[in-house]
Amino acid sequence: MNYFQFIRQNRIMVMFGIMMTALSSFGQTFLLALYVPYLISDFSLTNSSVSSFYGIATIVSASILPKIGKLIDTVPLKIFTIITTLIFSSSLVLFSLATTWWVIPIAFFGLRLAGQGLYSHIAITSMSRYFEANRGKAISLASLGHPLGQAVLPALILVVIGWVGWRESLWLNAGLVTVFVTLFTLFGVKQRHLQPEDSSEELEATELDKPAKKIRQRDIMRSKEFWLLAPNIFFIPFATTGLFFYQIAIVEFKGWQEGIIAAGLSTYALAAATSIIFAGPMIDRYRARTFFPYYLIPFLIAILGIWLIPNTWSMFVYMIFMGISVGFGNAILAALQVEFFGKKFIGSVRSLFTSMMVLSSAVGPTLYGLILDAGWGWEVVFPVNLALLIPIILQSFRALPLYTRAKWKFKYKRVTGKFKKSGNLPPV
Structure with a gap:
């Protein structure tokens, strides 16, 4: 099944996923940073105080997210989405009404929890749960909301702020989130859209995907799969948030004109969206773990390029290259969580890893600062990034399927002739 066929058959869930990830932008760093100059001016704050509020709010939301995020396993999706939307829109309104400094970190907390955390969590979790054979395509299409928001919303928000003011723009943001998500969730998403794909598949495959007993988050953190995924999931939000925060x-540092930033971000969004589209069918055909060791290599090239090339x-x-890594990574890491832990x-599972992503997005700017x-x-x-990235890439090769490792060993023996010396015959 190609993308056009998949979208035609599942257009409601595809629209739901893209809507949730795109609107999560209102809780993301790249949009909230647009309001920082107004906070500094209206509340007589400093850059360090605003960044401290933001960092603390992000860390607290990351600590709470696993407890709240896991409720999506037991609370119906539509109810969970409406409650999250209420938290999100209320935080936007609270942000607009702030008259004293202590309201700002509270508003940041709600925006980071519901926006960056739970909205993305809802989108990717629903794609992972309700799709099987086309899970890669579903996750990839839902993930398109992220580059879409990055490409469109910053310029739009700046126009709105200039038109009506920063406080009033937050009211419009809250109204947009509330109306679109509430109406689409209540009247667009029907129960028939929430039926698992390929429900008639063989019993063996079904049993493999359903754990015999409930997974506790403490058990997830003790598993080798968790420690295989954790460094990768931590690194990209850590690095990208830090790099974008100090763009x-x-x-x-490079001695360039600031105007190049806008062109660069548009290029990044296009590269991320393109790589996301390519990732979906590849995951469906070959499984996510096949590509897991390789998706961070473009990020390595990106860091070397910006560091060493003066032009x-x-x-x-x-x-x-950073967009390629982020695009592939979003799809691969989401699908790999299902391959490792079941759906x-x-x-x-996802709430635990999403919490780690939110936390890492606070650590990156802090460490860089x-x-x-x-x-x-x-x-x-830049060398610190490389020192973290290279070991993560190397340890990722542990996730390769056993048949791939066996194929590599056979090719090595065939080239060196070692299977002849050892008396082992090549497989038929």
Whole structure:
């Protein structure tokens, strides 16, 4: 089944997934950062105080998210989505009504929990749960909302702020989220859309995908699969949030004009969206673990490019290769969680990893800021990224299927002639 056939048969769930990930942008760093200058001006705050509020709110939301996120396994999807929307829109309204500084971290907390955390969690969890043979395509299409939001919303929000003011823009954001999500969830998503795909598949496959007993999150954290996935899931939000947070500082370090940032971000969004589209069918055909060790290699090229190449065009090399890694990574990591842990309690599994992603998005800017404030500069930040990235790529090869490893061993023996010396015959 190709994308057109899949969308035609499942257009409601595809629209639901894209809507949730796109609207999660209102709780993401790249949009909330647009309001920072107004907070500093209206509340007489400093950059460090606003970033501290943001970091604390993000860490607290990450600590709570596993407990709340796992409820999607027991609470009906439509009810869970409406409650999350209420939290999200209320936080946007609270943000707009803030008259004292202590309201800001509370609003940040709700936006990070419901927006960045739960909206993305709902979208990808529903795609993982209700689709089997076409899970890769479903996750990829739902993930398109992220680059779509990155490409469209910043410019739109800046126009709205200039038109009606920053507080009033938050009211419009809240209204957009409430109306679109509530109406579509209540009247668009029907019970027939929430039936698992391929429900008539063989019993053996079904049993493999349904754990015999409930998975506790503490058991997930003790498993080898968790520690195989955890470094990868932590790294991309850590690195991308830190790099985007200080994108102006990077441009200044390179000696370029700030205008190149907008073109770079558009290139990034296009590369991420393209790689997401390609990832879906590849995952459905070969499984996610087959590609797991390779998707971070473009990120390695991106860091080397922005660090070592002085020319302006290296910005586009940087953004393209980073977008490729992020796009493939979004689809691969989501599908791999189902392959490792099954889909029956995927809400518990995903909420744990989503919490890690939210936490890492707070750690990245903080660590980068400490390095820069210490006077070490980007000549240290980039090598630190490489020092983290290379071991993560190497350990990812442990996830390769056994038949792939066996094939590699056979090819090595055939080339070296070792299977002849050992008396072993090549497989038929």
